[in-house]
Amino acid sequence: KSLGIKPIEVLVASTGVIGKQLDYHKIERAVPKLVERLTVDYDETFVRGTMTTDKFPKMCATEVGLSRGRHFRIGASAKGAGMIHPNMATMLSFVTTDAILSSADAQVILTNAVSNSFNLISVDGDTSTNDTVFLLANGASGTEVKSYEDLKKFEEALTNVLRELAKMIVKDGEGATKVVHLKVQHARSFEDAVAVGKAVAVSPLVKTAVFGGDPNWGRILSAVGNSSVNFDHTKVSLKIGDLVVFDKNEPLKYNPRKLRKAFSSQDIDVTIDLAIGKHSAEVITCDLSYEYVKINGEYTT
Incomplete structure (x- = not known):
């Protein structure tokens, strides 16, 4: 009434504590x-x-x-x-x-x-x-x-x-201190690339390693394997920043100091190459920090 428009022209959006009426x-x-x-x-x-x-x-x-x-x-x-x-x-x-x-x-x-x-x-x-x-x-x-x-x-x-x-x-993620760009390349389909990226993005072990600056890249490969995507693990390569740490079923030699530096950056690029197709996707995530636990452990109190 105040705007002189019909009710059907009013769009409603809301957020808040689930189950609590506005x-x-x-x-x-x-x-x-x-x-x-x-x-x-x-x-x-x-x-x-x-x-x-x-x-x-x-x-x-x-x-x-x-x-x-x-x-x-x-x-x-x-x-x-x-x-x-x-x-x-x-x-x-x-x-x-x-x-x-x-x-x-x-x-x-x-x-x-x-x-x-x-x-x-x-x-x-x-x-x-x-x-x-x-x-x-x-x-x-x-x-x-x-x-x-x-x-x-x-x-x-x-x-x-x-x-x-x-x-x-x-x-701006709750408690986030770092952003991770997960670039999945050469997948059979866009959907497969997204599925692999999401599997890594939601892994608590990956996210906590990122928060701590711990270059435990094996957790990334483990998360890739936990995805619903079928791929040939002997063809997969993993790159953190500009350092290739794993390729064709073998860990590679790299400069540990450079890898720690890459994991300590506020923006981290992770490239996962499945080498089985022509499709790619980039999934963006963040780390999991103490602050996230604090925010959500006290959300309604």
Whole structure:
């Protein structure tokens, strides 16, 4: 009523303690003041208002040029720091664009973009009851995105924006001190590459080794083997940073000091080459620290 719109035009997103009902009376009382504060200008208030255990606001925007001098913009925000694991988990994301886009095209593009961004991250391996991504197109630019080429450019731009937000979520993971980029190469399929990456991303032994800076790379290979993927272990290679530590069923000689340094970095690159196909994927995760246990051991108390 305050906005003069129909109930079906109101999109609801929520997060919080599972099983605890939100006080909707509190929300009702706040609506008039929220409507008064609406603005077309940039403002971090909305983003900060969605934060719970997040340590910083997560925002990203881009502008894309098309043929004949046309252009459109995409702006997005996200919240999330814990219970993060595909599919999306406890995270909310709000995406706006001034492009003219059909709902059918928007749905397909958003699904593809989420599959290549939010669904390729993990903080703690736990999913949740609350996850939402909204894509809202108001057409204010007057630029219609309809042709194959234009739709492809829009999807690429949206995917890049959501990937940046996904990286921010992992970096802001509850108790996280390091980010790990798990790059799985030469798998039989994209799905296999993702499955291997996820198996490593959720391994407590891998995550604690990363936290402690302990270059116990055997745990990574063990997690690969624990995945549901069939592969030839005699062809697998493992690289930490720029150091190949395992190849074709044999551990290799390497500089231990350089390996410890790689494991002590705040951003760690891990490359797992299955050498059985043409597909690849990158899954992003973080370490598991004492602080994570403290946050979640006292969450409601």
